[in-house]
Amino acid sequence: MLVLLAVSTAVAVWEARPRPDWKLDGPHGAFPTAVAAEAPHRPEKTVATFPYLPMIYGGVALRAVPEADAITAADLRSGRVYWTFTRRRGHLVAASVDWKRGRLLTVWARADAEAGSTSVPLRVTTLDIRKGRVAWERTIDGSGPYPSTGFWEPRVRTAAVIPFSRAVVALDPGTGRTRWQVPDPCDHTAVLLTESTVVLHHQCHGDETVDGRDAATGRLLWSRTFASWWPGRDLARKLPVKVADLGRDRVVVWTVEREAVYDARTGSAIAERPAAGKPTDTVSRGDDLVFRDGVRYGTCYLRLARGARHGICANDEVSGRTLWTSPLPGRHDWPALNPSVAVADGRVYSLSSVHGGEFADRLTVNDARTGAVLARVPLSLPSQGDLYRLAGASDGVVAFMNDMVTSLPRKYPTVLLGDR
Numbered sequence: 001m002l003v004l005l006a007v008s009t010a011v012a013v014w015e016a017r018p019r020p021d022w023k024l025d026g027p028h029g030a031f032p033t034a035v036a037a038e039a040p041h042r043p044e045k046t047v048a049t050f051p052y053l054p055m056i057y058g059g060v061a062l063r064a065v066p067e068a069d070a071i072t073a074a075d076l077r078s079g080r081v082y083w084t085f086t087r088r089r090g091h092l093v094a095a096s097v098d099w100k101r102g103r104l105l106t107v108w109a110r111a112d113a114e115a116g117s118t119s120v121p122l123r124v125t126t127l128d129i130r131k132g133r134v135a136w137e138r139t140i141d142g143s144g145p146y147p148s149t150g151f152w153e154p155r156v157r158t159a160a161v162i163p164f165s166r167a168v169v170a171l172d173p174g175t176g177r178t179r180w181q182v183p184d185p186c187d188h189t190a191v192l193l194t195e196s197t198v199v200l201h202h203q204c205h206g207d208e209t210v211d212g213r214d215a216a217t218g219r220l221l222w223s224r225t226f227a228s229w230w231p232g233r234d235l236a237r238k239l240p241v242k243v244a245d246l247g248r249d250r251v252v253v254w255t256v257e258r259e260a261v262y263d264a265r266t267g268s269a270i271a272e273r274p275a276a277g278k279p280t281d282t283v284s285r286g287d288d289l290v291f292r293d294g295v296r297y298g299t300c301y302l303r304l305a306r307g308a309r310h311g312i313c314a315n316d317e318v319s320g321r322t323l324w325t326s327p328l329p330g331r332h333d334w335p336a337l338n339p340s341v342a343v344a345d346g347r348v349y350s351l352s353s354v355h356g357g358e359f360a361d362r363l364t365v366n367d368a369r370t371g372a373v374l375a376r377v378p379l380s381l382p383s384q385g386d387l388y389r390l391a392g393a394s395d396g397v398v399a400f401m402n403d404m405v406t407s408l409p410r411k412y413p414t415v416l417l418g419d420r
Contacts, residue, residue, distance in 0.1 A: 092106060094154050107154060124139075245291065313326075
């Protein structure tokens with residue numbers, strides 16, 4: 001009787017134990033190898049196409065799309081599934097790659113698409129991409145529901161930072177332990193991480209504010225407001241500032257009229273000037289500006305001996321000095337609409353168009369240090385006539401995203417090109 005009682009008690013305890021609400025199938029086989037160790041030199045070959053925009057890590061394409069109940073890691077060339085993570089309750093609302101640790105941070109919640117809201121608590125699950133296993137999982141409580149439009153992409157670097165439900169929480173990226181959490185009264189808050197600082201960009205109360213907080217403790221280091229950059233304070237919401245990492249613990253803030261560089265630890269101004277003051281300055285088209293190691297790359301308008309031409313420029317962001325300029329291939333080439341510049345592995349990729357900027361006709365690859373043209377590639381993308389944009393470059397491929405798929409679905413919204 002004692003034996004039966006012990007067994008029945010053990011079974012009851014086993015059945016009552018907390019069980020994960022997810023399932024992980026895989027990994028299957030060896031981890032797929034990347035197309036190449038660096039971004040391509042002359043990307044002419046179609047490596048793969050996808051009906052979604054994947055995150056590329058090594059040789060896998062990660063399908064982590066909003067409102068899905070599963071994430072898939074597949075060989076980006078063969079399509080072979082490496083692993084699948086499925087959640088039984090809740091949907092994916094955000095995801096971000098932790099490049100240093102080789103992990104995928106995912107945020108899950110109950111989302112109401114019709115009401116446009118997301119409910120807390122949130123489940124934060126970090127997956128080891130190569131090993132195909134859960135590294136850690138945490139629950140974040142808060143008040144809700146809250147508008148889904150207020151949820152911005154989480155960031156992972158020295159901390160894993162997640163804005164949600166009028167709060168910002170920072171987790172230890174290795175263990176998931178909560179480091180700090182601060183209230184956030186704003187409807188829209190974007191996160192930027194430098195080497196040691198969490199930079200929060202708020203659009204709140206008719207103003208633009210950028211705060212710097214210590215990544216380890218959350219202590220407020222500095223705060224700056226930017227409504228004064230426009231003559232009328234009421235225009236602040238219509239012309240928001242943009243913030244980017246400049247490297248070496250610095251951030252750059254810019255609008256169509258002004259730009260400034262700040263020390264990310266102290267908030268002190270390193271440089272400030274009117275934007276686009278010279279003909280060869282990079283045009284502030286917002287998403288067309290890319291910052292790497294103190295240099296700003298983007299589209300520009302060049303005054304040449306034989307007339308003006310559109311081109312690509314590289315400027316030292318602190319001094320404002322133009323480092324190099326490179327005209328687009330033909331006199332009638334325009335920068336393609338949508339984001340048309342990407343930088344990776346010492347190369348600058350830019351899309352140009354002979355159709356007034358509407359379609360992507362050519363891809364130019366420049367040396368990021370000297371501006372020398374490494375390749376000019378005529379593009380032959382599926383669904384010619386659609387609005388393709390550059391969605392990034394890494395691991396041997398350049399990604400092109402079809403921006404028309406939201407209203408007019410296409411079979412090949414994302415195309416990856418690589419070297420022949």
